[in-house]
Amino acid sequence: MKLAILSRNSSLYSTRRLVEAAREAGHVVRVLDPLRCYMRIASEGFAMHYKGKPLTGFDAVLPRIGASVTRYGSAVLRQFELMGTYTPNPSDAILRARDKLRAHQLMAAEGIRMPVTVFGDNPDDTSDLLKLLGPSPHVIKLTESSQGAGVILAEKLSASRGITEALRGLYANFLVQEFIAEAKGADLRCFVVGDKVIAAMRRQAPAGEFRSNLHRGGSAVGVKASKAEVEVAVRATQVLGLGVAGVDLIRSDRGPLVLEVNASPGLEGIESASKKDVAGEIVRFVAQACPPKKPSRTVRKK
Structure with a gap:
C-alpha cells in the first residue's frame, strides 16, 4: 500500500x-x-x-x-x-465532527445520549434559552475548538448570561450545556477504529480545573470501557461517518454521555496510558x- x-x-x-x-x-x-x-x-x-x-x-x-x-x-x-x-x-465526516453543533444534532437524531445542549443567536432570547437548559452550573463551548480551548464553566446563572452576552458581542458561535457534577472532573476517551474500541483511557482534571484534557494538565490511566460505553462510542463514530475517532464520554447517573467526537485524535496520550499499539x-x-x-x-x- x-x-x-x-x-x-x-x-x-x-x-x-x-x-x-x-x-x-x-x-x-x-x-x-x-x-x-x-x-x-x-x-x-x-x-x-x-x-x-x-x-x-x-x-x-x-x-x-x-x-x-x-x-x-x-x-x-x-x-x-x-x-x-x-x-x-472522509472530508465531509471531518467537517461534521469539527462543527460541534452539527455533530450534536446528528447524534441526538440517532438517539445518542449527550449532556442537554441549547443554542441560540439573538441576545433578547438569552434568558429563555438558559431556562430551556435548566439550573446552573453551565458549560459554554465554542462550536469549533479543540484540546479544551474555548470551554468555560459558568457556576452561576448570572455568569452564564454574562459570558453568553460577551461571546455574542464577539460574533462567536457557541453551545451551552448542562454540567454533569457526578463526573467529578473525569471523562473517558475511547479510541475507535472501524467498529471496535481498541483502547480507552480515563482522564482526570487537575485540582481546581474541570477540563480533563491532557493539554490542560489532566492525568490519564488506561481502562477497559464497559459494554455500554463501547456501544455508544462506536455508534457516535459511525453516525458522523468516521472510521477512526477519539470519542470523549462522561460517566453520568443516567449512563455514558457523549461529549465530543474527535476526527484527528492524538496518539501519545492513549498509547502511553493504554500500552496499546x-x-x-x-x-x-x-x-x-x-x-x-x-x-x-x-x-x-x-
Whole structure:
C-alpha cells in the first residue's frame, strides 16, 4: 500500500508513530503538508501537485488535519477522494465532527445520549434559552475548538448570561450545556477504529480545573470501557461517518454521555496510558479496508 499522511508537522508524535507503523508493516508512506498541496479542478478530471510535482498513485490517505486548517485541509482530502484515493475519515465526516453543533444534532437524531445542549443567536432570547437548559452550573463551548480551548464553566446563572452576552458581542458561535457534577472532573476517551474500541483511557482534571484534557494538565490511566460505553462510542463514530475517532464520554447517573467526537485524535496520550499499539491498529485497518484501486479522474498528459 502506498499511503499518504496529511500532517503539517512530520515530527509530531502521532505522525511519527503512523509513519513507523506503516513502514514496519511494509507499506510505502509519505507525509504531506496539506497547505503545500494545490489542486486543479476541471470537468475533464482532477490533478494535485506538491512542491512542484504531481501527486499520484496513492492507495490511501490518513488525514491529521488540525482545527486551524480545517477548511483547506478538508478540500485537499476531498481532492484525494475525487482522484480515487481511499480514506477512513472522509472530508465531509471531518467537517461534521469539527462543527460541534452539527455533530450534536446528528447524534441526538440517532438517539445518542449527550449532556442537554441549547443554542441560540439573538441576545433578547438569552434568558429563555438558559431556562430551556435548566439550573446552573453551565458549560459554554465554542462550536469549533479543540484540546479544551474555548470551554468555560459558568457556576452561576448570572455568569452564564454574562459570558453568553460577551461571546455574542464577539460574533462567536457557541453551545451551552448542562454540567454533569457526578463526573467529578473525569471523562473517558475511547479510541475507535472501524467498529471496535481498541483502547480507552480515563482522564482526570487537575485540582481546581474541570477540563480533563491532557493539554490542560489532566492525568490519564488506561481502562477497559464497559459494554455500554463501547456501544455508544462506536455508534457516535459511525453516525458522523468516521472510521477512526477519539470519542470523549462522561460517566453520568443516567449512563455514558457523549461529549465530543474527535476526527484527528492524538496518539501519545492513549498509547502511553493504554500500552496499546494504536498506530499499528490504524494502519492495519486502513490496509484491510482499502479497496482495489479504481481508475481515477486524474488529468493525464497526452
